[in-house]
Amino acid sequence: MLRGARVGSQLPRVRSVPAYLSSSGPEAIDLAAKAGLHLDPWQKTVLTDALGETDDHRWSAFEVCCFVPRQNGKGGVLEARVLAGLFLFGEKLILWSAHEVKTTDEAYLRIKQLIEENPSFHRRVKRYWQAHGEKGIELKSGARLRFVARTGRSGRGFSGDVIILDEAQELTASQIKAIFSTMSTRPNPQVWYTGTPPENPGAWIYGVKADGERGKARLAYFDWGLELDLADKDLLTRMADRDLWYQANPALGIRITEQFCEDELSRLKDGFAPERLGVWLPRVEDVKLWQVITxxxxxxxxxxxxxxxxxxxxxxxxxxxxxxxxxxxxxxxxxxxxxxxxxxxxxxxxxxxxxxxxxxxxxxxxxxxxxxxxxxxxxxxxxxxxxxxxxxxxxxxxxxxxxxxxxxxxxxxxxxxxxxxxxxxxxxxxxxxxxxxxxxxxxxxxxxxxxxxxxxxxxxxxxxxxxxxxxxxxxx
Structure with a gap:
């Protein structure tokens, strides 16, 4: 990893976390390290807050939402959470989904490699499988990790103790309704949303953003995205400010370089705002949807x-x-x-x-x-x-x-x-x-x-x- 004199902000612009008495985060962080997955300070903070527990040993956060620009390492947080679920918490079924098949494919290969390269983990695996567009890992204990792409518009068949919804900017209300209905009987469920700002200003995830910013109970919310006026005529000049780069990218100076950001800005122009600075489009709250066919x-x-x-x-x-x-x-x-x-x-x-x-x-x-x-x-x-x-x-x-x-x-x-x-x-x-x-x-x-x-x-x-x-x- 690249380590320079300056590193991006390890604390998000918005952090809203339910109160907790203790956390299983440190144990999950140590377990990840045993698998060769060494987390950055910001990743440890997210994991510690997300795995906070109440006095009855249930997760203080039913929902966890983390928005950070691409290539900063949100995948590492998810990988650590999954490893802990399989090998530490005894969770029976974990589902990892994304909008695109290639995203779930990459996630599966990363987790599989982490497990295979650690003998103490690998010997507990019963099988790795790939069939019918789905991939997964099953332990000898019966615990399973499934990787599926979200084809169709619903969440039918999406059930588990933990559900990871990567590329959450693509989620729809009907998918969430179906997914939540499958979790009602789980003893201690948790849902994770990760992604980048959506291109659609009417996307479902805007509701989660609003909930996080107002501090909704049972939601742990982290957003490194900046608040910039996308209509500002001087936006391109403003985005050249390196201080903004470091505010929005915790991995800048670790695995992202200033040179890469310079190249990205010159190529993406206005697109640099959502991609590298995590800027959300203004929410279109007054747009009437489904006016013709419900x-x-x-x-x-x-x-x-x-x-x-x-x-x-x-x-x-x-x-x-x-x-x-x-x-x-x-x-x-x-x-x-x-x-x-x-x-x-x-x-x-x-x-x-x-x-x-x-x-x-x-x-x-x-x-x-x-x-x-x-x-x-x-x-x-x-x-x-x-x-x-x-x-x-x-x-x-x-x-x-x-x-x-x-x-x-x-x-x-x-x-x-x-x-x-x-x-x-x-x-x-x-x-x-x-x-x-x-x-x-x-x-x-x-x-x-x-x-x-x-x-x-x-x-x-x-x-x-x-x-x-x-x-x-x-x-x-």
Missing amino acids: EAAWSAVLDVQSTPLDPVAFSLDVSPDRDLGAIGLAARRDDGLRHVEITDQRDGVGWMLGRAVELHDRWNPVTFAVDEGGPAGSLIEPMRQAGLPVTTMSGREVAQAYGQFHDAVKNRTLRQRGQRELYDALAGAETRDIGDGMRAWGRRSSDVPLPALVTATNALWALETAAVWLDGSLMA
């Missing part, structure tokens, strides 16, 4: 295993400023219900024609639907020249597509896999009046980009319009 209705049509059957229909859409494009798919399922998903959502538009050709070659779809009056209308002629089957949609047909999609969700004749692109779009979507009592998705009136939602809607219309299902056969 979150409960969308969750009711969730099926993470939903599988489309041939033939399929696609649709393309582009945001009004043309900085985001999406391709959606609709198909029938073997139970007769309809399936929608997003195959792609990427920056810009230049990739879309080539990707459409790839999808055509793979799926041989009945059509690609495009709103001729929308931003994606410019793609119609190039698609036809490329030999793709294109169905153009008039304003009236766009309204019909909206109605079909809305009714399919309400009547539960549609299934979706819980993709974040669709969830975020639907949560912030608004509609627009296109005359004669007809409505459609409002690209410009919505506070979130809608290409994903528009493509799913229009692909479903294309599927229903282009073909009639009769006796299990497709009749053109």
Whole structure:
């Protein structure tokens, strides 16, 4: 590790901790050291406060939240907590989850290495397993550590004495509701939230931030992020202040260098504020979410295993400023219900024609639907020249597509896999009046980009319009 004359602040800007009589933190710190995991002072502080105990030997903090910029070492705190749970506290089931599979993969490999390299730990292991998208470690005592990615929008199956929710900025209210319901019978449960400031100013985690700053009971809260005005015209100049770097990064001078921060600032510009200084966007408290279709209705049509059957229909859409494009798919399922998903959502538009050709070659779809009056209308002629089957949609047909999609969700004749692109779009979507009592998705009136939602809607219309299902056969 790099150690210079100056080290980042070992105390967070915000620290709110429930009172405790004693702490198992020092024991967990010593155990980690035996595994070769030597914690920084700030990591020891978090672990000591988080493992504080009341007079009945229960955790004083049911929830623990730690927000610190990337690469500072929050993973080390979690690793020490997990090792203590397995080898010290006798916790029977620990679950470590993250939004992305690669994050859980990395966590699993780190813990596995720490255990394998310590003979006294390794001999207590019954097995390490990797199967069906899940990884884990089981001890001979029966204690288990599971690593899972949070696919879908719920927390079904997320149960344990300890649940670690890494990348907590991506959590949704429905996931938390499901997760908490699984912990009600645990004798001494604990939930950990770790991550970085969310890109969505309406994210669920803002509520935890507010609770931490007001000192909510049973919540241990640590936040190294700074409070800066992101609208300040002199923000770039302000962020060049090295004192700010040291305030927000406890590992600066240990495993992060000033040179790295300089390079990061020159490359990220305004993005340096959330990434390296932990600055949160102002919370959008007055945004009305789920105005068109409720979150409960969308969750009711969730099926993470939903599988489309041939033939399929696609649709393309582009945001009004043309900085985001999406391709959606609709198909029938073997139970007769309809399936929608997003195959792609990427920056810009230049990739879309080539990707459409790839999808055509793979799926041989009945059509690609495009709103001729929308931003994606410019793609119609190039698609036809490329030999793709294109169905153009008039304003009236766009309204019909909206109605079909809305009714399919309400009547539960549609299934979706819980993709974040669709969830975020639907949560912030608004509609627009296109005359004669007809409505459609409002690209410009919505506070979130809608290409994903528009493509799913229009692909479903294309599927229903282009073909009639009769006796299990497709009749053109």
